Amino acid sequence: MSRSLPGARSGGRAVLDGGPSGRTSRLGGAAVLLCAPFALLLLGTVLAPVTYALYLSLFTERLSGLGFSGPSSVFVAFGNYADVVTDPDFLHGVGNVALYAVIQVPLMLGGALVVALLIDSAVARLKQVWLLAVFLPYAVPGVIAGLIWGYLYSPGIGPISSIAPIDPLGANGILPSVVNIATWQWMGYNMIIFYTALQTVPRELLEAARVDGAGPIRTALSVKLPSIRPTLFVGLVFTIIGALQLFTEPLVLRSFTGAVTSTWTPSLYVYDSAFVAGDYGRAAAASVLLGLVSAVLSAVVMRISARRSR
Amino acid sequence: MSAATTVNGTGRNGRRGRKEPSPWTSRAVVHAMLGIAALYSVLPLVWLVTSSTKSLGEFSTTSAFEFADWNLPANLRALFSEADGVFLAWTRNSVLYAGVGAVLGALICTACGYAVAKLEFPGRRTLFAVTLTGVLVPTTALALPLYLMASELRLVDTFWAVFLPLLTNPFGVYLARVYAEAAVPDEALEAARIDGSGELRTFFRVALPMMRPGFVTIILFQFVQIWNNFFLPLVMLTDPRLFPLSLGLYQWSTRVSQFPQYNPLVITGSLLAVFPIIVAFLVLQRQWRSGLTAGSVK
Known part of the structure; x- marks a missing residue:
């Protein structure tokens, strides 16, 4: 699983650039000690569950014979996947999340970028106050x-x-309402990241743009934005991964409205299949699909980002 | 501050260029837009503060952002006495999961990131590549297999079922590697080795102090990540005495439509759950801001 992901391989290459040189392997023992705790955690809480989910997704529980001996696991190959991708509830959830992502990702990142540029602009006063005020919602847990x-x-x-x-809690208003909650939570965090990156744009570059007669908006679009492009792409990757996982906010809103169904997003679908319906095979297949789509999307965005910054 | 004033000064007085500035970048418009963004961000929190001072009846009789009769002490008393003081247990659990988890998790990540950046060992590249893959795996996709694994190990509904998986922070390893490369010069490590310091000692005594802003940043952001995590405790825990704050408050909120008396508890509890993190961010501002700067230089 992990080897087949393009993101892993491009990450592996990145190590080649900044590695130490001429160090002997006599340091190997200490390095193993320093890395072992994390390596074990990674193995036990990421790699093993991923492998287990893949395995589970190929089986289903069936009652054998007359049902006296309890359910037994039956190998169904890609049967669970076929069930999931043809389930109208799942497809409806995918549609909701896709629509949500198309609205929320540009809205939240655009808002974060505009606020970061405004605070970074020469005329802005009280910069610390604006930074902290807009950042505060990040400290509020999703629930x-x-x-x-x-x-x-x-x-x-x-x-x-x-x-x-x-x-806002009706059938048509619920999606914008969820978009608003996530935008409120994450705009400040991304704004701080973008603002921090803007601080590292060389002053000579901005000065040169000013001398050439570029106004503040022109400078922002043609000098500042290209300089922080890698940071923008990282923000984009994390926002997309977050959008696909959408779970907490719609679940909490279920206490306030009936407009959110129990399978409203793919993550809710996983939860519902596993812990309400008790169909682990189907839930595992949906989990794997969710993980795969999110890994592939992020890898594509990172690939584009690497190509652009070259 | 003085630099900002100088820039502002030339902007105001030194308008020698012939080009008329766009109205969108005038000081008034910039500050109006910043004001809107700040209000949008802060008003819901203001609502949380004003609402936690209200009794159940006053939600509908008072407007959203006004203070009512000072009912906060009564709300707090009700909050802490509900279900034999279960709220206090949730607070303690959150502090254990997030506080102990963040410090321990950040130490584990920093050690690994440092080793990947500064030491040569077999499998270094593979480990980092797999770690980056781990960043991409969504946590909601891991929750179900983690639950089934925990149930085979008889760990479901225990402290460890939530604590252990949340220690893993692949992005922290990535950040730690960046910090180690930027903040720990090879000469310092070389000098420590010549003095006869072992590698582990060198890490704790030489490298870790140099990486301190980065280390604090990883702790703080992992703290928030664990404090905010909801899916894993929701799946793993059934005993309310083991719940973290977010799960406990969620459970109360599912009852409000039937039992409206939970409303003040949910609101006052939410205020108390948010408060310490806001304070932590304000107090540690200098540390995490410089940590973010170091992380984004790369």
């Missing part, structure tokens, strides 16, 4: 962010339902 907004969306408690054009 609590979901609860706060759930109350704010609720008629009679929060003000939003009386001013919003559509019911």
Whole structure:
């Protein structure tokens, strides 16, 4: 599994650049001691579960004979995968997450970038205050962010339902509502990352742009943005992975509205299949698909990023 | 600060260029947009503060952002006495999972990242490549197989089922490698070796102090990651006495439609759960900001 992922191989190459030179292998013993705890954790909590999920996804539980001897595992090859990808509930969840990602990823990252550029601009005062104010929601756990907004969306408690054009907890409003929660949570974090990267843009470069007659917007678009492109791509990868995993916020909103079904996103589908329906094979297949899509998407984005920055 | 003032000064007085500046970059518009972003970010937290001072009846009779009769002490008393003080147990659990987990996890990641950056050993490249793959594997895809593995090891519904998997932080290893390369010069390690210091001692006494801002950054962000994690405890735990805050508050929130008296508990509990992290970020600001800078230089 791990060898077949392109991301792993491009990462392996990156090590070649910054490695130490001329060190002898007499240091091997200490290095093994320093690496062993993490290597064991990685093996036990990432590699083994991934392998186990792959194995599980190929089997299903069936009652044998008259059912007296209990269920037994039956090898079904890709049967579970076929079940999952033809299940309308799963496809509906995939559709929700795709629509969510198409709206949330550019909205949140765009917002973070605009705020970072505004704080970085020459005219901005009180930079520390803006930075910290916008960053604060990052300190709020996903469950609590979901609860706060759930109350704010609720008629009679929060003000939003009386001013919003559509019911934020209704069938049509629920997707924008979830987008808003995730944008609120993650905009400040990405803003700080982008702002930190903007601080490293060489001053001479900005000065040269000013001398050439470029205004602040022109400078931002043609000098600052290209300089922080690698950081933007890393932010994009993590946001996409996060979007595909969407779970906590919709689950919490289920306490406030019936508009979120128990299989509203693929992650909810996994949870529902495993712990409500008890179908581990199907849940494992959905998990593997989720992991695979997210790994492939991130690898593609990283590949594009590497090509651009060359 | 003085540098910022100088830049502002030339912007205001030294407008010698013929080009008229765009209205979008005027000081007023920039600050208006920043004000909107700040309000959007802070207002929900203001709501959390004002609402935790309200009794159940006052949610519908008062407007969202106003303080009502000071009902906070009564809410706090109710919060801590509910179900034999289970909220205190959740707080303790969160501190154990996230506090102990973040320090231990960050130490494990930093040791590994340092070794990958600064020591030569067989399998170094493979280890780092697999670690990067680990960054890409979504945690929600791991929860189900982890649960089944834990149930075979009879670890389901124990502290370790949540604690151990959350120690693993592949991105922390990546960051630690960047920090080690930037902050630990080879000469310092060489000097320590000539003085007869063993490799482990060199790591703890020489390299780790040099990597301190990076180390604190990894601790802080892993702390938030564990504090925020919800899927794993949700799957692993059924005993409320083992819940972290987020799972406990979620469980209460599922009851509010039937039992509205849980509303003040959920809201006041949320405020208390958010408060320490905000304080940690403000107090450790200098550390994690410089850690982020070191991480993004690469």
